[in-house]
Amino acid sequence: MELTSPVILFASLVAAIVIEAAPFLLLGSLVAALFEAFVPEKAIERFIPGNPYLQVASGLFAGMLLPTCECGVVPVVRKFLARGVPPRAAIAYLFAAPVLNPVVLVSTWVAFRFEGEMVFWRALMVGATAAGLALAMAEARASDILKLPKGIAIGTSPSDPVHTPGCGCGHCSHDGKPGVVSILRHTGSEFLDMFRFLFIGAVLAAAFKTLIPPGMMQSFAASAPLSVGAMMLFAIVSSVCSEADAFVAAGFSALPTAAQLAFTAIGPMVDLKLIGMFFATFRNRVAVAFIVVPIVLIYLMAIIFHQAGVLP
């Protein structure tokens, strides 16, 4: 147990977090690559109902069929909206899919030592926030939400700028039918794209654990409002992928469960990379709402659940 050297301890914590999360990140990348290659977009639109509440529900649970981590969900939602998917369903999907999908639910379950309750509370906090934002869309049209280039209207763009030749994403080969090599390459590219956020998050988490005095950790742990706020800020700044963030959060076992859950709930909805994408994709007032509303709702839910003593 040679953990006396702070450098080895720091490096070990980074390695442990990344290696533990890597299988889930890679699996998510593979699923996304398979879906992109084999599931036609029209197939998804066909299943969206007319009832507003059912639209929200379909958006909330579409992630179970079309898993997307938050790194890739904004372009996908922009594509959905541009192709006529109702905003209620698309926005519910935007905020719920990075968490309410099999890969993230299983990784959360594993990270939190096979505690099903943690999965439930994380899903509840994310689902409630996503549903609230989706219902707030009311009768808004895609053109009310999206920031579109001048002269381009919904439905007139010859091709959505997501994954087309020259899109610059670096993922697309556009060289015919998808084969095994193409799927593997997409998987590798997705994995590499997301890996940097996992790595940065792991470095921040390890630095936090190694560098801060133990007494400070205990003072955070003693105050739920403080620890919830601190962990939410950490989630937003560290931008860890939803497929891996539970492992980072579980490392903060000295903090209250509410703080760990708030970390895993807010990160997939609002983080530094998402804020940039929100302002690039949505109208400014919508982007602001997409940042402020989840922060307020998750904070309040975490504190209320903590005070009510219902969290594990």
Add this chain to the structure above:
Amino acid sequence: MTRAATMLNALALLLFGGFLLWLAWSDVYWQLLNPQFKPLTAATGVAALLAGAATPFLKTHGRVPWGGAASMLLFLSLTGVAVNGYMDDGAATFTREYTEPEPRVEIGGTEYVRMTAPELFMLAEIDASLVPERFVVRGPIVRTPELDSRSMVAVYRMAVVCCLADAVATGFAVEVPDPLALEDGQWIRVAGTLTETESMPPDPSLGPFLFVLNKRYAISPDDMDTTIEPDMPYVFEMRQQEPFAY
């Protein structure tokens, strides 16, 4: 530049995959993660190798991002520091006690059940009647001024459910004749019984790791001795009945 970035991405994935495969077969693994995840790590290594091998073979359009590859190579360098540290210590080997010891041991004519402090903690929390009447545990000790003043030390084991980052030191206070004669980190073997206590000092501090000291029970030793650290100091498995881990 596009070609160079593509090759960098391929290289990063190949190195990452190769490293995971090596790690899954090496004795360093348990220093970082619970060995039950070895197959998952190995499978990820194979997948990353395949993805890396496929990367150079397709044409790309536009700019190819290389930030992910750079961070992956940085990660591998950083991990190399940790792995090298463990290998230099020779700590990453299983040479002693790789086979499980007998579940019970006789000390001074009395039979004791071998178990770990986390197993003892878990059973005491679930139902103290599940705890064997006489047991023996081993682990490093921690001293604090509060424990010293009660003629106690805390004996613990590091329980690693997933990985080192979520490791929790789980332990019990042990009554000792002279705590000053023991040093922090020294391994001891304690055979005894559980005793209910009225109050317990605060949890000791153990660097970045959470330390949980049982607040209801302490160990009353029948016999205690110093011992050597086993090759596998962490606890990766907690059993609720005999044979317990040790």
